[in-house]
Amino acid sequence: MASEPDRALVERMMGGDERALAEVYDRHGGPAYSLALAIVGERADAEEVVADAFGQVWRTAAQFDPSRGSVAAWLATITRTRALDLLRSRRRRARALERAARADTDGLAAPLGAADAPDRGVQRQDARRLVTRSLAELPEPQRRVIELAYFGGLTQTEIAAELQEPLGTVKTRMRAGMEKLRGSLAGLLAGGEA
Amino acid sequence: MTDHRWLELAAPYALGAMAPAERAGFEAHLAECATCRSDVQSFRDVVGLLGHAAPAAAPPSGVRERILRDARRARPLGTRRRVLPWIAAAAAVVLALAAGYGYWSARVAQTALRTALDSARVRLDSANQLVTAILDSTVGTADLAATGKPPSMRLFWNRARNVIVVAAFELPPAPAGRTYQLWAIKKGQAPVSVGTFNTPPSGRAVITLRMPAGFKPDLSAVTEEPAGGSPQPTQQPFLVGAWQGG
Numbered sequence: 001m002a003s004e005p006d007r008a009l010v011e012r013m014m015g016g017d018e019r020a021l022a023e024v025y026d027r028h029g030g031p032a033y034s035l036a037l038a039i040v041g042e043r044a045d046a047e048e049v050v051a052d053a054f055g056q057v058w059r060t061a062a063q064f065d066p067s068r069g070s071v072a073a074w075l076a077t078i079t080r081t082r083a084l085d086l087l088r089s090r091r092r093r094a095r096a097l098e099r100a101a102r103a104d105t106d107g108l109a110a111p112l113g114a115a116d117a118p119d120r121g122v123q124r125q126d127a128r129r130l131v132t133r134s135l136a137e138l139p140e141p142q143r144r145v146i147e148l149a150y151f152g153g154l155t156q157t158e159i160a161a162e163l164q165e166p167l168g169t170v171k172t173r174m175r176a177g178m179e180k181l182r183g184s185l186a187g188l189l190a191g192g193e194a
Numbered sequence: 195m196t197d198h199r200w201l202e203l204a205a206p207y208a209l210g211a212m213a214p215a216e217r218a219g220f221e222a223h224l225a226e227c228a229t230c231r232s233d234v235q236s237f238r239d240v241v242g243l244l245g246h247a248a249p250a251a252a253p254p255s256g257v258r259e260r261i262l263r264d265a266r267r268a269r270p271l272g273t274r275r276r277v278l279p280w281i282a283a284a285a286a287v288v289l290a291l292a293a294g295y296g297y298w299s300a301r302v303a304q305t306a307l308r309t310a311l312d313s314a315r316v317r318l319d320s321a322n323q324l325v326t327a328i329l330d331s332t333v334g335t336a337d338l339a340a341t342g343k344p345p346s347m348r349l350f351w352n353r354a355r356n357v358i359v360v361a362a363f364e365l366p367p368a369p370a371g372r373t374y375q376l377w378a379i380k381k382g383q384a385p386v387s388v389g390t391f392n393t394p395p396s397g398r399a400v401i402t403l404r405m406p407a408g409f410k411p412d413l414s415a416v417t418e419e420p421a422g423g424s425p426q427p428t429q430q431p432f433l434v435g436a437w438q439g440g
Contacts, residue, residue: 021265025258033253035245047257054261056395059268063396073242078395080245084210085370124246131246149211150244156206157213171202178205181240189239 006071013061021058028072029054031124032079039083039151040090049086053079072124084153127188134184142177145170200230208237214369215429218418222432225339225346324400327352328359336414338433345397347433349376349414351405358388360401365393368418375419376403377427378411385415390423411437 006027012020029050036049056078064074135143148154148162156174160167182189203220206212212220224230327333328350339346344364351358360376368374373392377385389403405411415431417424 018262018265022258022262025261029253029258029261030250031245031248033257034248034251037251038248043254046251047254050253050257051260051264055264055268058261058265060395063394063398065396069239069242073239076242076245127243128246128250131243135244135247146209146244149206149209150241151248153210155211155213159211171206174209174211175202175205178209178237178240181244182236185240185243188243189236 007066010061010064010071013058021054024057024071024075025054028075031072032075035076035079036083039080039153040086045086046083049079049083053082056082080150087153130185130188134181137184138177138180142173142180145174146177146181149174200227201233204230204233205237208234208241214372214418218429218432221345222430222434224344225433231344324359324402327355327357327402330354334437334439336435336437338414338416338435345433347416347435349435349437351437353405356405356407358403358405360391360399360403362391362393362397362399362401364397365399366397367393367395371421372418373421373423375417375423375427377415377417377431378405378409379413379415380410381412385427386411387423387425388414390419413437 004023006024009020009024013024032053033046033050036053037043037046040046040049053075057075064071068074135146138146144163145156145159148159149156154162156170157167159165159174160170163170200220200223203212203216207217207220220230224234330352332353334351334353336349336351337346338349345366346363347365348361348363349358350361358376365374373390375390376388378388379385386406386409388405391399391401391403393399413434413436415427415435416433417427417429417431419428
């Protein structure tokens, strides 16, 4: 892996070191873009989201709190929040949930294809494989509600309406699916590196 | 103890999938329930990994350049970077003088140093005001959230100056179009608004508000309200605490 830990790069960013930002982007820009694209669906929008997210990371590096998770998890949270903001504002205009519905048939947790962008580091490849497999192993209805919440930004009420299922069913599935994920990802979480 | 109703909520809360009305109630419960707090944290860790499930895609090559270009225009916020230019400027002065580098470069460095000193002085003044406000003998305090975190708030009310210093911990920013509102409550009377506030993404904030003159509340509470605040609370408070001392 790279010699300098992510955390040290964030420290350097607080001092205004642009090379540290460049290095953080080189390590995490690919996954951030992949996540943004999975949520917003359009390449131009995903690019916008990633640029915004790294801008926020740059300006608020001092607020990174290592006790609450890894730099990768922090970046994923910021990217997801930005992407969902964009998705929601678009949705408010369109009043349409087409993409969320489409996400189901496309299968967001599809296995990685051969044409996938090369990733840095074996650990990340392992994390990708394990997360993708853990999601794929969930019963379809459980995976679906988690994906609609994570990638679609839908609340449980909205998911129930979207799937035309009772709210209680959605709640139970989400809880059960998340508990299974917590179990299957325990090794990754204990390692602290994601 | 922890009943089934709460147990179902940690996962949707961590996923951000909870309806706003439900969320306020759960956050109030979280303040008092360590079991649910650790449950939420463990699901947050899971949520932090879910991004890995996105199909891999390579960003267009222009993004990197754009990010670095934007970064050159906006310096990072925070304490560290303010100290560094100061040290750099001071070092420049010493070097310039010692090496006899010349009047001009010393002048430039001096200007930089003066600017750094001025802005340090402004920050010191506001820090001093804050310390003075909360160390006065008339200060009463209130801890909002019974067992501490998260989220929690500590209030310092300087009765002599009618100023309330609000310190918020692990309180995520209010959703778009919403704000937090602090209330002062005298038992048996309608809550009185102290003011509205919000927090940065870090969830940590120190805000100064003014207590309505002559009002002596028993409790304070926080609700989430539409932007601009409400004349009276429109929901159950998610943080409540009693005033002590002063």
